Amino acid sequence: MSLFLGALTIGLILSxxxxxxxxxxxxxxxxxxxxxxxxxxxxxxxxxxxxKGFDPGISLLAAFAAGAAAGAITGILHTKCKxxxxxxxxxxxxxxxxxxxxxxxxxxxxLVDAKSTSxxxxxxxxxxxxxxxxxxxxxxxxxxxxxxxxxxxxxVVAAAASILLMFFQTNLGTAIRATGDNPQMIRAxxxxxxxxxxxxxxxxxxxxxxAGALLAQYQGFADVQMGIGMMVWGLxxxxxxxxxxxxxxxxxxxxxxxxxxxxxxxxxxxxxxWGLNPNDLKLITALFVFAALVGPTIARSFMKKSGNQPSGxxx
Amino acid sequence: MLxxxxxxxxxxxxxxxxxxxxxxVSLTLNDGDFIVIIGTNGSGKSTxxxxxxxxxxxxxxxxxLSGHDITKWPEHKxxxxxxxxxxxxxxxxxxxxxxxxxxxxxxxxxxxxxxxWALDKQLQSELRDRIRTLNMGLEDRLGNxxxxxxxxxxxxxxxxxxxxxxxxxxxxxxxxxxxxxxSADQVIRLTKExxxxxxxxxxxxxHSMPQAVHLGNRIIMMHKGxxxxxxxxxxRQGVRSEDLLHRFEEVRRREQVDVxxxxxxxxxxx
Numbered sequence: 364m365s366l367f368l369g370a371l372t373i374g375l376i377l378s379x380x381x382x383x384x385x386x387x388x389x390x391x392x393x394x395x396x397x398x399x400x401x402x403x404x405x406x407x408x409x410x411x412x413x414x415k416g417f418d419p420g421i422s423l424l425a426a427f428a429a430g431a432a433a434g435a436i437t438g439i440l441h442t443k444c445k446x447x448x449x450x451x452x453x454x455x456x457x458x459x460x461x462x463x464x465x466x467x468x469x470x471x472x473x474l475v476d477a478k479s480t481s482x483x484x485x486x487x488x489x490x491x492x493x494x495x496x497x498x499x500x501x502x503x504x505x506x507x508x509x510x511x512x513x514x515x516x517x518x519v520v521a522a523a524a525s526i527l528l529m530f531f532q533t534n535l536g537t538a539i540r541a542t543g544d545n546p547q548m549i550r551a552x553x554x555x556x557x558x559x560x561x562x563x564x565x566x567x568x569x570x571x572x573x574a575g576a577l578l579a580q581y582q583g584f585a586d587v588q589m590g591i592g593m594m595v596w597g598l599x600x601x602x603x604x605x606x607x608x609x610x611x612x613x614x615x616x617x618x619x620x621x622x623x624x625x626x627x628x629x630x631x632x633x634x635x636x637w638g639l640n641p642n643d644l645k646l647i648t649a650l651f652v653f654a655a656l657v658g659p660t661i662a663r664s665f666m667k668k669s670g671n672q673p674s675g676x677x678x
Numbered sequence: 679m680l681x682x683x684x685x686x687x688x689x690x691x692x693x694x695x696x697x698x699x700x701x702x703v704s705l706t707l708n709d710g711d712f713i714v715i716i717g718t719n720g721s722g723k724s725t726x727x728x729x730x731x732x733x734x735x736x737x738x739x740x741x742x743l744s745g746h747d748i749t750k751w752p753e754h755k756x757x758x759x760x761x762x763x764x765x766x767x768x769x770x771x772x773x774x775x776x777x778x779x780x781x782x783x784x785x786x787x788x789x790x791x792x793x794x795w796a797l798d799k800q801l802q803s804e805l806r807d808r809i810r811t812l813n814m815g816l817e818d819r820l821g822n823x824x825x826x827x828x829x830x831x832x833x834x835x836x837x838x839x840x841x842x843x844x845x846x847x848x849x850x851x852x853x854x855x856x857x858x859x860x861s862a863d864q865v866i867r868l869t870k871e872x873x874x875x876x877x878x879x880x881x882x883x884x885h886s887m888p889q890a891v892h893l894g895n896r897i898i899m900m901h902k903g904x905x906x907x908x909x910x911x912x913x914r915q916g917v918r919s920e921d922l923l924h925r926f927e928e929v930r931r932r933e934q935v936d937v938x939x940x941x942x943x944x945x946x947x948x
Contacts, residue, residue, distance in 0.1 A: 532796055533792070533795060534792055537779055537782060537783055540772070540774075541780075544773060544774050545771065545772045547764070547769050548769060550753050550754050551753070551762045551770070551840075552757055553788035554754055554757075611774060
């Protein structure tokens, strides 16, 4: 049960990563690998602040701001300095590795003793269930900390997804979406597409850094390596989410990304439980994304041969 | 009022592909003028439109619009004064966004965009009314993605978007060239309606001689980056398609003569 709860909680935390990747990869069609650095950057900044005794909420805000700054730099490199999208991301990601080490001062910061979101979540759990001992859910022992954390993460993700969706309906948000959809058109309507892209990547990486900060606080440590493979992970979540909701409607796709992240984490937990070598995890994730990217094209050409031509979205 | 003074643009300057796209072009549009630009392929007519719209900065010369010197303004800044419809129906709209969202983007052309709702109640009702004037039945499909519409419908919407906030200048770049004849007719009728109703100052590029003759109050013929003929006032009144075609033929012949003379001179002296 705690395995299931843990997978659910991490899935929810990483759905913030999925939302960030959705923003860069789907809204802008920008494969932004800055994500790998932003995850760690967010974790590092919040961990250092927590160890210094800052409030967990402030540490999360700082993490978001740090990620946003990293994303903005990638955006500036791409739009103003005309550096290729992937390369701009790689440059910032690489630079962030050193920055993260400087911020942390060492390669790993334990958070077990610090007052973090987990501590807050534990109090929340105790307040909700009116007890401090373990809960009994359907015959399973559940620690109050895990239950509280799950509820807290659900609230955070629901809030983040709602805010993002509302933002997409504002004048600024629609301009950002149009920038990804048809830059020529929105430029002709008076929008500086460079600014929109920088802003969009800042929001994207802010969310991703937030995911990193929450993940560090949940697992009890920040590690300089924790960002590796995160972009592909986020991508897998987005793709699963799209398959789940089967629609291009923004509200559904954003909800789908959250669901995709949770489902993917559960699948991984089950696979690990069944004896999948953890070392193979990233290989499997990469293969999965590869199959999801290539699959529709193969399916289409197969359908074409048999006379049908379904309309599918290309990646 | 639009004043173009001696603008020039050379693409790939100094290379073998050097193109003198615009050579000392000057043109003045008074408020309410509707100028149709015709010319052969590569004559620079679309380039002239792009120069005004700010797709690139000209090498020399000056562009003045409504009292602003916009010569060095970036494209998105000029958009506060200019409405634009492109040749490609896919260029003027955001395909995955809904009809209503696209129009809401146009309703903020050149204005600051903040955290207010893009589709407030007032805009929604105004939107429905104005789309109804297109007579395409689109007012009931405001929530549909624009990508699901035909080229003609998209071009009509782009036209509506470009003129939503009355622009100081409307640029139409062969906006019916990619449409089937029926849709093209429909869009041209709409173009005429909107321009006459709002008395928009307009620059329109076309390949169609009938369009050139039937629309606007002035015709400009371009060739090799220069304005070679300007039909206005009384001369504009009597112009027929045949006159324009005849004029094109003349230009072509003169060119052939030029080439032959050049060859002759080359044989004799080189």
